[in-house]
Amino acid sequence: MTHALLYLLTGLALWLLGLHGLLNQRHALRRIIAVNIMGSGVFMLMVALANRVQPIDPVLQALVVTGLVVAASATAFALRLATASADSSDQEPQ
Numbered sequence: 001m002t003h004a005l006l007y008l009l010t011g012l013a014l015w016l017l018g019l020h021g022l023l024n025q026r027h028a029l030r031r032i033i034a035v036n037i038m039g040s041g042v043f044m045l046m047v048a049l050a051n052r053v054q055p056i057d058p059v060l061q062a063l064v065v066t067g068l069v070v071a072a073s074a075t076a077f078a079l080r081l082a083t084a085s086a087d088s089s090d091q092e093p094q
Contacts, residue, residue, distance in 0.1 A: 011044030
């Protein structure tokens with residue numbers, strides 16, 4: 001088993017684990033974590049695809065780095081939306 005195949009299978013397993021969590025969880029924080037796990041699986045798949053040829057494909061590696069920045073920003077935004085939603089549901093109507 002090569003390293004690229006190991007990363008490919010691990011990325012696929014992470015993506016499936018995140019999909020399972022996304023479909024079965026109700027709590028907003030757990031769903032956000034599941035989406036992040038799915039994103040990590042996609043990043044591992046892209047790294048595995050970049051490493052299967054020599055020399056290593058720099059475009060896919062640059063996309064992974066850019067995706068990490070976007071994923072962190074999207075996670076921060078989703079967490080803010082989840083806390084705002086929880087705060088608004090906790091307030092009693094007057």
